[in-house]
Structures are given as structure tokens and as C-alpha cells.
Amino acid sequence: MKSTHKLQTEQIVAGYDSKKILHGIDVVIPNNQINVIIGPNACGKSTLLKTMARLIKPITGDVILDGKSIHKIPPKKLARVLGVLPQSPIAPEGISVADLVGRGRFPHQSLLSGWSEKDYQAVEEAMDMMGITELANRQLDELSGGQRQRVWIAMALAQQTDILFLDEPTTFLDITYQVEILDLLTDLNRKYGTTIVMVLHDINLAARYADYIFALRKGELIAEGRPSEIITDELIKEIFELDCTVIEDPVSKSPMIVPRGRFHVFS
């Protein structure tokens, strides 16, 4: 299953309360890839993601899906193509795992249609993929952080969109769960060809898991491309103002940055 949608931005200027955070960003999201946006705090990576996912309306510029502004597509129809998992979602108290995952089916249902066979199947598949089938009847409040994140991703999966946005899906998680979540997202990408666009904080995990990276600084796109092509000492210095050495990750052969601080530097 390959997605054929084309998502791109045209000169996005966006921000909050007239304070501009993005200063004219043009990107074309490569299809069927894992795309990661990186950059220092307050560089606008989250704002770019939210703007592309239509959570923020740009001040000027536009986000174009298949030649049409996403703000001109009926919202429910758009929700069958673009899914989004924000950074800290909230859930009503006492909601069960199965119920929450089922909420992802909302854009596929109408007032009269109720639950179809397809809905049940989508929920089952999503829970199976995230390995939470045996948690189905548990309450969300009882779960660990890693389990909870898997439930949220399963909800986004149940929405069955070709493009999925995730805002820092690994924050607040232990390293074990960070790797687990990124593995699961890779499964999703390989199995269904889902185009993933996410913000990640950890550059080394980004370089390992991303097919394509967008590097931002102060609201401008500084570089984009495959990690092996763009992650260099110079780029990291330019974006993060950090001296570092880029070596080859012994496990994945992807680039890995080793920061150089003021201490403990021998070479």
C-alpha cells in the first residue's frame, strides 16, 4: 500500500499572538518516508508540525495537499488523510483503552452509520500493532507512560490516515520506551507505507530512524535531506551552536553526534 498524496507548504509564516515563529518555510514532504524535524528549543519545529497538521492556521502562506489548501478541504474528509498526535493529549477520567482507540474512528463515522465491521477491524489491527490488545479493558489512568503512549498512537493508527504527524512522541519516556515507540512507528511505515512526520528532540535517534530530516533554526529551514547527507559537524554547529564530532553509529551505520563540551575532551 503506497500513499500517493502530496503534501507541501508554501511560504508559511506562522506563530502565536502576532509573534512570528516561522519566517517563510517551503517544504515538500517525501511520501512513504519517516520524516523528522529537528532543531533547538523554540526554533519553530513544533509550530511547523502543527501548521502542517492544520492545528495552527498560518498568518500567511499555505499548506497544500494534492494541490488544494488544507483549510479548504472539509475537516472530516481531511481527517481521513491527515492524522495528528499532539504532545500532551488529554483523556477523560476512567476511559478504557479500547474505548480510547475506538475514538480514532470518528472521521470515518457519520451520525447514523454507527460502528461498522471496518471500524472494529481497524481498532483491532491498531491495538494488535501497538501490542496493547491484552490491555483493551484496562483504564488508561492505570497504565505506565510507555503503555499510555502506545495507546495514543494506536488511536491515531485507528484513524487510518496516509500521513501521520507526531509531536515529540518520545518525550517523557525512558530510553527503552523511546526505542520501542520508534520501532513501532517504523513497523507502521514499513507495513502500510504511512508517511510519518514527527518532531524529535534526540538528534541521534532522529538520525537513526529518519529517512529524511528537516533542520530548523530560528524559524528558518537550514537544511534538509537524508541523515547521512546532511548531519555534519558544521550543520550541528550552525543549528545548535554546539561543537561536536560526527561519527558512524556502530549499530545502525547512521551518523551519530558526539558533543564536545569544555571538559573531558582528549582529542
Next chain:
Amino acid sequence: MTLDDLMAGLFLSSSDSYAAAVVSERVPRTVFSLLCGGALGVSGALMQAVTRNPLADPSILGVNTGASLFVVIGIAFFNISTAGQYIWLSIVGAIITAIIVYGIGSMGRTGNTPLKLVLAGAATSAILSSLISAIMLPRSFVMDQFRFWQVGSVGAANWDFIAIFLPFLVSGILLAFIMAPSLNALLLGDEIATGQGVRTGLLTLVSAFTGVILCGAVTALAGPIGFIGLLATHLMRLIFGPDLRLIIPMSAISGASILTIADVLGRLIGSPGEVEAGIITAFIGAPVLILLATKLKVRSL
């Protein structure tokens, strides 16, 4: 009471049997309290969903005190005396109060949190109540007209009342049913709701207005009956969980039952007179509010 009395009470406009008179008075009263309770239950469920606040309820947020104030102003200064006129004043009062309370509750750096909203409601309610007293006390005619109404009573009900009220109730509850799935999405936060294709701004506006209008209409005809929204929804949430597609219709049913039971209880306790239903619901509702507030996790910061 015989079957004849029952029939006479139901279908004849005048009858001389005592039992028939009881039927002709009690039947509309019961129907009216079922409708009012249902409307308050749905109103509470909508307000809780829109504000994502488990403590939201027309009386706690001061909305029905605002509705009362407008009715009192109407009685005192504009010579208003019919139910048809009450209802519009009451709805306008309810809407204005809701906007003010929400505005106050959202002020400050933390935005609107459940407890701030409740405090804003309590404070606004206190101010509005004192305004009501200030208008009423020097005017004995207003006082008389207002006295029963003030504590919340379904005792004044007749079929005309019901006819005025029914369109508001039916359209309000219908809208609530239609919005339930989208409100479910809204409970997951504005961002997820938007991501699932909900027009969050429109939904919030329409459901808040629906909740406020339902409560305003009830208040106009039965007076400010408190805590039904809170009691009805939390009871149903305990049984059915957080799905609003169930909670909204079930709160209508439980609200209707609670108010009707309160009305019957009030007649039993107060016999040979009666204790108004609004007093009974406050008596049960206030401790429940305290219980819920102490259990509430403070989600701000």
C-alpha cells in the same frame, strides 16, 4: 380513586370529584418535572463537556442565578408576568452570565481550570443574588410573584407551561444528541478534536449555547433548581463510563427521575404543605459537589 376519576381528571376541563382534581393537577406537574429534570441533566452534561470540567452545572456556574436576575428585573421594571415572556428574559440572562463567568474563569496566566471556573461561578452567583434581593426587597409585589419561583418549584406546572417549554427542550436535547460524538472528540483536547475533523470553535459555541438555553428555559418556568446537572451526569458516568453518546441521553433520564423524585419527596416531607424540589436537590447536591471537588485532581500548572 376510581378509573372514572382518572379519566375525568385527564380529559375533562372541569370536574367536581376531588380525585379528578388531583389527577388534573398532578399529571402535568409530573410531566413538567420530568421534562425540566431531563433538560437540566442534558444541560449539565453539555456544560461539563464544553468546559472539560467535571464540576460544571448550571447552578454551580451561576447561570441560573443570572437567568433569575433577568426575570426579576422583568417583573420589577417592565411589568412582565407571563411564562412566554419569562422564558426569553431568562435565556438572555443565562447567556450573558455564562459569558461573564467563563471570561472571569479564564483570566490569568493559567487559563481556565475547573476550580477557577467554579469559583468564578460562585462569586458571580453571590453578586447576582444580592442584586436580586436589592431589587426585590423594597417591592412587595415582586416578592410575592417571585417567592415560589425563587427556590425552584415544579408545582406551578400546567399544560400551557409545558407547551411553551417543549420546543426548547426538544430542540436542545436533539442538538445535544447530534453533537455527542463530536463532543467525545473534544474531550480529548482541541488539538486531537481538530485532527479528527471537528470544527472545535463552532462545536464549543453551539453546545455551550444549547446547554445555557436549556437551563435558561427551565429556570424561567420552574425557578433556579440546582445541582441536577451535576447529580445526573456523575451518577451516569459511574455506571456507563465517559462516552457522551451514552452520558447525554442517560443524563436526561436520570435528571428527569431525580427531579421528579425530589418533587415527590418534598411533598412527603412537607406534608400537608410542601418543600420545593429546588430545596431538596440542593440538600442532596451540595454534599456531592464537595465530595467531587475534594476528589478532583488539579490539572493546572
